[in-house]
Amino acid sequence: MKAVESEVHDAHFTVDKQNISLWPREPPPKTGPYLVLGRCLTVRAAVVLLTLVLVSSALNALGPSPRPADPWFMGTMSDVKTSAQLLQGRVDNISTLSSEIKRNSGGVEAAGVQVRMVNASLDHVRSQIQRLEISVKEADARLQKLTSSWEEVDKLNAQIPELKRDLDKASALNAKVWDLQSGLGNISKMLKQQNDILQMMSQGWKYFRGNVYYFSVMKKTWYSAQQFCVSRESHLTSVTSESEQEFLYKMTDGLIYWIGLTKAGSEWDWHWVDDTPFDKLQSARFWIPGEPNNSENNEHCANIKRSSLRSWNDAPCDIELLFICKRPYVPSEP
Structure with missing residues (x-):
């Protein structure tokens, strides 16, 4: 839009030795893209119509002018028409640009919605990343515990041969105990049998x-x-x-x-x-x-x-x- 405005030249000409300007040299302050376009279009169209009315009224008031002034006046009118045609072209360009801006505004709004959706997705991803970071920290703590546990397991593994030797000794002692218990059981049975026999022998x-x-x-x-x-x-x-x-x-x-x-x-x-x-x-x-x-x-x-x-x-x-x-x-x- 700045490019279009930079191409538009001020329409300035002289009628009866009076300077007439179709719009001010300095554009009004911008308050918004659509508002500025609408105001510029309205003001410029009004100025063109007013200028044409004033020129027409001046011609009627003067009446037929001397012939030597006809070429100047015709040139001036030609400049006015040319300026009016340029102005009309600029107005058409501005209208086309306004339509395009309106069409693009829908795309901008849709892009805004998509941007908001992307931002929401990014927020969700960030929260997931935070949770993953917490999980990684917990896993690291567990890994440290497991590492310490494996160190204890290694110590126990180093003690296994000695434990096996002790177990073998315990097994041998247990076997001896079983043998002794079995022997004691047999002795007990024999003693009981002898006691029974002695009692029966006492009965003949x-x-x-x-x-x-x-x-x-x-x-x-x-x-x-x-x-x-x-x-x-x-x-x-x-x-x-x-x-x-x-x-x-x-x-x-x-x-x-x-x-x-x-x-x-x-x-x-x-x-x-x-x-x-x-x-x-x-x-x-x-x-x-x-x-x-x-x-x-x-x-x-x-x-x-x-x-x-x-x-x-x-x-x-x-x-x-x-x-x-x-x-x-x-x-x-x-």
């Missing part, structure tokens, strides 16, 4: 390899002897091995004792009364040579008759003899 029972045996001091028939044993939670003894046979015949010391071997009630097959399986092949080594002979077809029960490995004899079940009861050893309640 003998212990051998997990079983206890009662050697009677009174004589009974085989059936009565079995009932007596049952009343003591036992049965007439069975024999399951050579070692047990040896234990029994040594304890009888040559006296005759009923054992739990019979063939009564079983279709005349020998069997143990406590339901122990009867090993006929093994038991063949324990009979006295020539036994069992079932003399008079009435010898259905067996006894130990001699103090030797081959000591079994069959005899009538209703004769009275000493007898041997047998039951498994069961530890008493603690």
Whole structure:
């Protein structure tokens, strides 16, 4: 707009030796782009119209002028028309410029809105940056803590070999303690077992390899002897091995004792009364040579008759003899 105003020249000319100016040489003070343009346009248009009216009135008042003055007047009018045309062009230019300024004002306002939006975005970004800076500071503090923690971990790692050695020693000691505890437990069981055995021995029972045996001091028939044993939670003894046979015949010391071997009630097959399986092949080594002979077809029960490995004899079940009861050893309640 300053460029346009600098191109506009003052329209100044003389009518009847009087200086006439279409607008002042100095422009009025600017109060705003749109206000100044509007005022300039209005003032200049008014001055041009007023000048034309004054010129027309002066011509009518003077009447026909002498011919020598016609060329001057025509030149003056030509200058006025030229100035008016220039003025009209400037006015058109100013109008066009005003329209462009009005159109651009919308863009300026839109740009202002965008600037405000950008400023708001920048404020949001700045706040995010501040939060990130705070987070970075917190992360740095945590990193320092972790660094110190890792230093402690390194110290602990350096102590690990020594701790392992101590742990190995503790494990060895623990194993020894377990062994001692196990040994003490076994000793405790043995002592308890010995105590139980001593109590049973005081009642006439003998212990051998997990079983206890009662050697009677009174004589009974085989059936009565079995009932007596049952009343003591036992049965007439069975024999399951050579070692047990040896234990029994040594304890009888040559006296005759009923054992739990019979063939009564079983279709005349020998069997143990406590339901122990009867090993006929093994038991063949324990009979006295020539036994069992079932003399008079009435010898259905067996006894130990001699103090030797081959000591079994069959005899009538209703004769009275000493007898041997047998039951498994069961530890008493603690």
